[in-house]
Amino acid sequence: MKFTTSTGSSMYKPTCNQYFNVSLAPIPSMEVSVAGDVNPDLLYLVDSFPEVDSQEIARSFTLKLGGSAANTAYALAKLGAKVHFYGAVGRDMLGDFCESELKSAGVHTHMVKVDAPTGTTSAVEWEGTRTMFTYRGANEFLDRYHITPRGSWLHISGYWHLERLRPHIGELLRSAKDRGLVTSFDVGSWSKDWGEAKYILNAIRKGYLDYLFVNEREIVELTGRELETAVEMLRKYTTIGLHMGRKGAKIIGKDFVVYTPAVEGITVRYTTGAGDTWNAGFIWGFLRTGDIRKAAEIAMVIVEGYVEKGVVLTPSEL
Known part of the structure; x- marks a missing residue:
C-alpha cells in the first residue's frame, strides 16, 4: 500500500484544526517520556561563514534550550x-x-545532577544551513537506571552524547515495549564513531523500536549503505520518519510510504532544532489522531512555523 499527501502544495496548507478540536489540556494518552541529551544552545545567525583566522559579525545571537531530546x-x-x-x-x-526552560513549558523534569559541567552547543546558521560545535559534558553520565519511562510513548535522542546509556539502549527500549509503550528514536547528528551504532541497530533488528527518526545523511552513515538500500534494509524492522529538509519528509513503513512535501514560499530562518520539532509534531499528531498520514501532515505544519519564526507554535496559533 502506497499513498502520498498534498501537504506541501503552495495552494494548500492544512492546519491542525482540520483534524480535531484543538485543546491545550493533556488527555490520558498524551503522557510521553523523553530521555537523552540536554544543553544550552548558543546560536549565531550570520550572512556568511568566516574563513580560517578571520572574523564575521553575527546578525543575531540567541541563548536557548538545546539538545535533541530536550x-x-x-x-x-x-x-x-x-x-x-x-x-x-x-x-x-x-x-x-536548562531545567528552568523545560519547566517553563510544563515539562516534568527528572534531572540527574552530576559533578561535570553541563554540555553546550554553539551553532552558526547561514542560508538555511548550520555548523555546530558540541561539548557533551554531563550528558555522558545519563545511565539506564536513571530512566523509568511512564505514559504511552518513549522517545530517545542524543545517542552519540550518551556514552553510558548507549550499551543499554536495547534493554531500555525492550522494557518500554514490554510495558506497552510506543517507542521512537532519533539517531541525532553525525558521529565519527559509527561503530557505536551497533547497539541501536541490534535493537531495531530485534523489533524493539517502532519509529526511527533520521535524516538522509544519518541513515546512510548509520547503516553504511546507499540511501535507497539503507531505507529498504531498515523498513523491514521499523517505521522510518525520514527528514529531508526543504524537500519535506517521508514516513516509510514495511508496505507504505507517506510523503509530505514542504510548503513553498516559507522563509527558512531557523534550522537548529527543526528535526526535533518535527519529531514532537509527529508524536503529538499520532497520539491525537491515531493516523500516520495526519500525524505527518501535522508535523510538517508545526515545523514550518518553527523554521520561519524560531518558536514552537501552540495549537491555537497554528
Whole structure:
C-alpha cells in the first residue's frame, strides 16, 4: 500500500484544526517520556561563514534550550502533552537554565545532577544551513537506571552524547515495549564513531523500536549503505520518519510510504532544532489522531512555523 499527501502544495496548507478540536489540556494518552541529551544552545545567525583566522559579525545571537531530546520534550509540552524528561546536567548555572526552560513549558523534569559541567552547543546558521560545535559534558553520565519511562510513548535522542546509556539502549527500549509503550528514536547528528551504532541497530533488528527518526545523511552513515538500500534494509524492522529538509519528509513503513512535501514560499530562518520539532509534531499528531498520514501532515505544519519564526507554535496559533 502506497499513498502520498498534498501537504506541501503552495495552494494548500492544512492546519491542525482540520483534524480535531484543538485543546491545550493533556488527555490520558498524551503522557510521553523523553530521555537523552540536554544543553544550552548558543546560536549565531550570520550572512556568511568566516574563513580560517578571520572574523564575521553575527546578525543575531540567541541563548536557548538545546539538545535533541530536550528540544523534543519542550515542543511536546508546548503542544499540550504531559511530558516527563530524563537527562543529566551539571551543578551549575547552565544546568539550572536548562531545567528552568523545560519547566517553563510544563515539562516534568527528572534531572540527574552530576559533578561535570553541563554540555553546550554553539551553532552558526547561514542560508538555511548550520555548523555546530558540541561539548557533551554531563550528558555522558545519563545511565539506564536513571530512566523509568511512564505514559504511552518513549522517545530517545542524543545517542552519540550518551556514552553510558548507549550499551543499554536495547534493554531500555525492550522494557518500554514490554510495558506497552510506543517507542521512537532519533539517531541525532553525525558521529565519527559509527561503530557505536551497533547497539541501536541490534535493537531495531530485534523489533524493539517502532519509529526511527533520521535524516538522509544519518541513515546512510548509520547503516553504511546507499540511501535507497539503507531505507529498504531498515523498513523491514521499523517505521522510518525520514527528514529531508526543504524537500519535506517521508514516513516509510514495511508496505507504505507517506510523503509530505514542504510548503513553498516559507522563509527558512531557523534550522537548529527543526528535526526535533518535527519529531514532537509527529508524536503529538499520532497520539491525537491515531493516523500516520495526519500525524505527518501535522508535523510538517508545526515545523514550518518553527523554521520561519524560531518558536514552537501552540495549537491555537497554528
